[in-house]
Amino acid sequence: MRGLKIPHRKKMSINDIIEFQKPKEIYIPLICGEDTNITIIPKVGSYVYKGDIVGNTKGKIKRYIHSSISGRVKSIENKMLLNGTSIKCLIIENDFKEQMLDINGVKDNIHKYTKKEFIEIIKKADVIGMSGNGFPTYMKYDTTEKIKTLIINAVECEPYLTVDYMSLKTKIKDILDAVDAIMEINKIDSCIIGVNKRNKDLIKFINQYVGTYLNIKVMGVPDLYPMGWERSLIKATTGLSYDKLPIEKNIIVDNISTIYSIYHVLKTGLPVLERIITLSGEGFEKPTNVFVKINTPIEEILEKFKLKDKELVLVGGGPMMGINFPTTNTMVTKEMSAILALEPLNRIETACIRCGKCIKSCPAGLYPVLIKDARFNKKKLKKLDLEKCVGCGLCSYICPARIDLRQIVKYAKETLKGSD
Amino acid sequence: MIKLKLVKKSGPFIESNQSTGKIIKNILLALMPVFIYSGIKQGFFYLIITILVGMISSFTIEFLYQIIILKRRKKEDIIFDFKYNYSFLPGLLVSLILPYGTTIPVIIIASLCASIIGKLLFGGFGNNTFNIPIIGLLITIIIFGGTYKSLPLDTKYNNDDFLIKNIEMTREENTIPYKLDRLVLGDITGSPAEVASLVCIVSLIFLIITKSIKWRISIIYISVVFFLSTLYGLFYYNELTFGLVQILSGGLLFYSVFIASNSVTTPVTNIGQIILGMGLGVLTCLFRFITPYYYESIIFSIIIFNILTKYLDNVGFNYKKEKTKLMLPLLIILLISISIFII
Numbered sequence: 001m002r003g004l005k006i007p008h009r010k011k012m013s014i015n016d017i018i019e020f021q022k023p024k025e026i027y028i029p030l031i032c033g034e035d036t037n038i039t040i041i042p043k044v045g046s047y048v049y050k051g052d053i054v055g056n057t058k059g060k061i062k063r064y065i066h067s068s069i070s071g072r073v074k075s076i077e078n079k080m081l082l083n084g085t086s087i088k089c090l091i092i093e094n095d096f097k098e099q100m101l102d103i104n105g106v107k108d109n110i111h112k113y114t115k116k117e118f119i120e121i122i123k124k125a126d127v128i129g130m131s132g133n134g135f136p137t138y139m140k141y142d143t144t145e146k147i148k149t150l151i152i153n154a155v156e157c158e159p160y161l162t163v164d165y166m167s168l169k170t171k172i173k174d175i176l177d178a179v180d181a182i183m184e185i186n187k188i189d190s191c192i193i194g195v196n197k198r199n200k201d202l203i204k205f206i207n208q209y210v211g212t213y214l215n216i217k218v219m220g221v222p223d224l225y226p227m228g229w230e231r232s233l234i235k236a237t238t239g240l241s242y243d244k245l246p247i248e249k250n251i252i253v254d255n256i257s258t259i260y261s262i263y264h265v266l267k268t269g270l271p272v273l274e275r276i277i278t279l280s281g282e283g284f285e286k287p288t289n290v291f292v293k294i295n296t297p298i299e300e301i302l303e304k305f306k307l308k309d310k311e312l313v314l315v316g317g318g319p320m321m322g323i324n325f326p327t328t329n330t331m332v333t334k335e336m337s338a339i340l341a342l343e344p345l346n347r348i349e350t351a352c353i354r355c356g357k358c359i360k361s362c363p364a365g366l367y368p369v370l371i372k373d374a375r376f377n378k379k380k381l382k383k384l385d386l387e388k389c390v391g392c393g394l395c396s397y398i399c400p401a402r403i404d405l406r407q408i409v410k411y412a413k414e415t416l417k418g419s420d
Numbered sequence: 421m422i423k424l425k426l427v428k429k430s431g432p433f434i435e436s437n438q439s440t441g442k443i444i445k446n447i448l449l450a451l452m453p454v455f456i457y458s459g460i461k462q463g464f465f466y467l468i469i470t471i472l473v474g475m476i477s478s479f480t481i482e483f484l485y486q487i488i489i490l491k492r493r494k495k496e497d498i499i500f501d502f503k504y505n506y507s508f509l510p511g512l513l514v515s516l517i518l519p520y521g522t523t524i525p526v527i528i529i530a531s532l533c534a535s536i537i538g539k540l541l542f543g544g545f546g547n548n549t550f551n552i553p554i555i556g557l558l559i560t561i562i563i564f565g566g567t568y569k570s571l572p573l574d575t576k577y578n579n580d581d582f583l584i585k586n587i588e589m590t591r592e593e594n595t596i597p598y599k600l601d602r603l604v605l606g607d608i609t610g611s612p613a614e615v616a617s618l619v620c621i622v623s624l625i626f627l628i629i630t631k632s633i634k635w636r637i638s639i640i641y642i643s644v645v646f647f648l649s650t651l652y653g654l655f656y657y658n659e660l661t662f663g664l665v666q667i668l669s670g671g672l673l674f675y676s677v678f679i680a681s682n683s684v685t686t687p688v689t690n691i692g693q694i695i696l697g698m699g700l701g702v703l704t705c706l707f708r709f710i711t712p713y714y715y716e717s718i719i720f721s722i723i724i725f726n727i728l729t730k731y732l733d734n735v736g737f738n739y740k741k742e743k744t745k746l747m748l749p750l751l752i753i754l755l756i757s758i759s760i761f762i763i
């Protein structure tokens with residue numbers, strides 16, 4: 001198994017999940033994945049209910065954007081996304097009434113769906129991979145292949161993050177209920193919950209509840225980064241490896257946060273409107289986990305959860321793969337698992353000494369140092385399997401000369417794409 | 421609007437505790453036992469003077485080069501160069517591998533050659549194709565030939581029947597002129613590096629634990645030389661200790677730990693490193709056995725394999741895709757090792 005042991009720094013935010021459900025306004029970015037060609041449904045000044053569809057994509061893959069609060073549309077303004085691009089946003093003022101238009105009522109039994117209904121409901125609710133990739137979940141289940149194994153990704157290999165840990169600790173009954181329902185609806189034979197081996201208490205805790213579900217197993221995976229990567233996780237839990245998609249080996253992998261949002265969708269019929277995020281890092285006065293509405297402005301969160309008064313780097317997501325946002329004028333998205341306030345590093349790049357540490361740590365088996373040497377030579381680059389890069393950042397992390405190899409590999413990838 | 425001091429940075433936002441400075445520090449720490457042992461054997465005064473002369477010459481020439489040729493005038497730039505170029509290293513290593521009794525002017529010239537030709541002309545730290553101290557030593561040998569070993573300080577071992585460098589023997593003699601116990605203890609007339617052969621094992625263990633060198637090269641180099649020489653010794657001299665004699669003589673342990681495994685001039689792939697170790701071992705044995713009167717077998721093997729570094733990287737890379745591509749280099753190494761015995 002390839003990867004590296006990296007520091008955990010998780011203890012500081014393992015305490016509680018605090019509710020933060022009343023933002024003054026929300027910014028809904030009009031973007032789905034990378035698709036910005038979106039039909040806007042409400043007009044400025046009109047009233048939207050909680051859970052209303054406020055936009056949908058025009059393309060082949062239909063996706064919907066929902067409002068997580070009820071209130072009036074204040075304006076359409078440009079706001080910054082995490083990756084730095086400016087995007088049109090619907091700004092909705094909260095009336096704190098949480099009005100819903102059609103109330104389906106809470107279902108007692110979430111097992112009573114057919115597969116077709118299940119796919120339709122999670123498609124309408126816009127359930128997506130909530131650990132960073134943002135891949136629509138229904139597309140995984142919408143397959144004619146037999147699904148044998150469902151793997152739940154609760155590894156959380158990134159430092160600081162405790163979303164998965166805290167969700168399992170506090171919502172274990174709901175999560176297991178949802179897993180059982182998904183398995184019954186999709187006729188899945190078995191389920192493996194992948195947890196870091198180090199979290200012995202968590203494995204013990206889950207095992208207390210798993211007893212009644214015969215087909216659900218908890219499995220400890222090696223304490224390595226990036227163990228939460230689909231390929232590594234499948235390899236560690238089942239020993240299998242696949243070519244392009246896990247479904248080739250009749251496997252589906254879902255994050256624990258995604259499962260929890262599926263639970264809500266099946267239970268209430270409402271779309272995904274909330275999620276748990278971690279607020280952690282040395283910069284927060286009290287690191288914790290927060291249950292927030294999707295599209296809450298980060299500014300409002302930081303007003304309640306205070307930062308220390310010093311130079312800080314704000315990161316959306318984990319410290320390895322997350323993105324730095326230089327402004328607080330942005331919003332929580334479904335893919336965002338954490339807001340971290342970290343102390344800035346003083347990276348001084350020096351000459352490469354060809355130590356080969358980047359090669360030994362790369363989970364995809366790439367040769368970052370050779371890519372760096374060949375970055376202007378397209379012929380050589382083609383041989384170096386650039387497309388396998390997952391962007392985990394271990395090469396940049398380990399480099400003793402502090403060379404940002406991930407960026408170099410990314411640029412090399414782009415130059416190669418441009419040439420084809 | 422809340423006020424925050426925000427900094428813009430690109431990820432990853434945490435970093436490992438690895439750094440080039442730490443690796444160099446570990447190597448310096450690993451040199452300490454060598455320094456102490458050689459100091460006991462050859463005198464601390466002599467050793468300190470030699471090392472200081474080497475270090476200061478390298479340091480000075482690099483400082484002048486930065487200011488005069490590269491026109492670095494800003495204070496920050498000069499401090500940066502000092503901090504990250506490790507300009508004292510070439511002189512330090514050269515002074516350790518020059519023979520005991522080398523005169524001070526020769527040490528200065530060797531250090532300057534190492535710094536200028538080996539390092540600066542290639543573009544400074546991290547860009548050299550050839551091993552820096554080896555270049556210094558090589559040029560000294562070319563300029564001064566045998567005369568640089570004028571041994572003005574050497575009175576203690578002058579009458580010894582030991583040789584300075586590699587074994588000097590012909591097959592007809594059928595005996596080994598070395599006494600093993602003296603080789604083990606370092607009671608020989610050699611460079612500080614050769615004298616301290618045995619303690620290099622301590623250094624090697626330390627460097628492997630701290631992951632500061634490419635250990636595959638060192639270990640495979642040593643074991644290949646040991647294996648081939650033992651076979652050779654059994655074959656021609658009926659002598660079991662011949663392998664030990666070979667790895668303890670000529671500073672092979674020092675070279676394999678500190679010089680051959682230098683990370684800049686060696687392949688980055690594991691397979692490349694393994695082939696390099698084998699190749700170095702075979703080539704060193706070849707030089708030693710075929711031309712017993714020829715010194716410096718190790719440094720020539722290292723220089724030859726420095727040229728092949730990029731090729732070995734490719735071999736290591738291709739091996740992952742097609743396992744058969746490994747056959748060619750291995751075949752060559754096998755043929756050379758067989759040829760040692762035939763000749």
